[in-house]
Amino acid sequence: MTATNIEIPDELLPADGRFGAGPARIRKAQIEALNSAAADVLGTSHRQAPVKNLVGRIRTGLAELFNLPSGYEVVLGNGGSTAFWDVAAFGLVRERAAHATFGEFGQKFAKATDEAPHLQDSLILKAEPGTSAVPSPAALAEATGNSDVTADVYAWPHNETSTGVATTITRPEGIDEDSLVVIDATSGAGGLPVDITATDVYYFAPQKNMGSDGGLWVAIMSPKAIARAQEIKDSGRWIPASLDLVTAIENSRKDQTYNTPAVTTLVLLAEQIDWINGNGGLEWATARTRETSGFVYDWADAAEVAHPFVENPEDRSSVVTTIDFDDSVDAALVASVLRNNGIVDVEPYRKLGRNQLRIATFVSVDPEDVKALLASIDFVIDALA
Numbered sequence: 001m002t003a004t005n006i007e008i009p010d011e012l013l014p015a016d017g018r019f020g021a022g023p024a025r026i027r028k029a030q031i032e033a034l035n036s037a038a039a040d041v042l043g044t045s046h047r048q049a050p051v052k053n054l055v056g057r058i059r060t061g062l063a064e065l066f067n068l069p070s071g072y073e074v075v076l077g078n079g080g081s082t083a084f085w086d087v088a089a090f091g092l093v094r095e096r097a098a099h100a101t102f103g104e105f106g107q108k109f110a111k112a113t114d115e116a117p118h119l120q121d122s123l124i125l126k127a128e129p130g131t132s133a134v135p136s137p138a139a140l141a142e143a144t145g146n147s148d149v150t151a152d153v154y155a156w157p158h159n160e161t162s163t164g165v166a167t168t169i170t171r172p173e174g175i176d177e178d179s180l181v182v183i184d185a186t187s188g189a190g191g192l193p194v195d196i197t198a199t200d201v202y203y204f205a206p207q208k209n210m211g212s213d214g215g216l217w218v219a220i221m222s223p224k225a226i227a228r229a230q231e232i233k234d235s236g237r238w239i240p241a242s243l244d245l246v247t248a249i250e251n252s253r254k255d256q257t258y259n260t261p262a263v264t265t266l267v268l269l270a271e272q273i274d275w276i277n278g279n280g281g282l283e284w285a286t287a288r289t290r291e292t293s294g295f296v297y298d299w300a301d302a303a304e305v306a307h308p309f310v311e312n313p314e315d316r317s318s319v320v321t322t323i324d325f326d327d328s329v330d331a332a333l334v335a336s337v338l339r340n341n342g343i344v345d346v347e348p349y350r351k352l353g354r355n356q357l358r359i360a361t362f363v364s365v366d367p368e369d370v371k372a373l374l375a376s377i378d379f380v381i382d383a384l385a
Contacts, residue, residue, distance in 0.1 A: 022360070034264060059255065072220060096153075097119070183202045192289070215265060286318065292367045293319065337383075
């Protein structure tokens with residue numbers, strides 16, 4: 001038997017072989033809903049009732065999902081999280097940002113604020129991939145050797161998609177009351193627990209737990225963050241129109257986006273939010289991801305040839321699991337065989353460069369599919385041996 005002709009028995013295969021960390025699987029029920037909605041909303045004006053009602057449904061659904069306190073608002077804009085990093089650099093950071101980075105995506109936001117010519121150099125607390133960090137003033141001072149570690153924005157990822165590390169969101173000890181806590185929740189929102197009151201901006205693109213396509217950013221903003229955006233705009237700072245956060249806030253209050261959105265993305269997102277809320281909300285979703293990720297970690301802990309990449313159990317993500325293999329197993333070859341059998345996108349993050357599989361356990365992933373995936377991996381390893 002060679003790698004090219006290994007066939008996994010049908011009874012071992014998952015019903016749905018998509019385990020990618022993003023874009024993530026979209027449920028069949030969402031596709032059916034998209035087909036039903038197509039005649040009413042596709043190809044119509046985003047300034048008219050059908051699409052505006054869809055945006056309103058998303059905003060209301062997210063307010064329910066995250067149990068938003070009075071004054072918090074759901075704001076939408078086009079461009080995904082990558083665009084929001086620039087939005088934040090223009091519209092949220094007054095003078096200087098502080099970041100914790102422990103993977104690829106946290107680094108990208110830190111780079112955006114650090115290179116912005118109108119801002120001071122960012123304070124950056126770097127942790128090794130596979131570990132976590134929070135940019136408290138004490139941690140920044142120790143890491144940088146600099147006693148001046150004041151910032152007006154403190155930012156880090158809720159979940160680092162590239163490494164499978166998750167953080168508990170709390171307001172860093174010792175920061176000024178006026179400072180904003182800005183959390184990248186792209187792969188965490190809807191699948192990890194969060195106390196929104198500990199954040200001022202909790203932003204994400206919807207192609208992970210939110211079960212939609214990319215190209216959209218959503219930011220849950222506190223009254224303080226909304227006031228900061230208005231303060232910066234009133235200061236006269238030049239801000240490109242498409243990155244103007246105040247413009248996005250004003251349009252979202254009208255249940256619309258500043259420029260034309262991808263309506264299919266909105267439909268899929270609305271359906272996913274309704275599905276999560278209908279099943280019990282964030283408590284249900286986080287219990288589901290804990291269960292599915294637990295299967296993976298328990299399997300890896302018990303395996304002779306594998307172990308979780310994230311050593312500290314408290315840092316292990318419930319929505320993106322990363323599993324290292326010893327030298328007796330070629331993880332890339334295992335992933336290739338799985339792909340030939342319809343199990344796709346379990347390769348590790350390319351820049352991490354490890355002998356690893358990365359398995360997403362987002363809320364749309366059925367627990368039974370994860371069990372089947374692990375049985376399939378066992379079969380492939382045995383066959384290759």
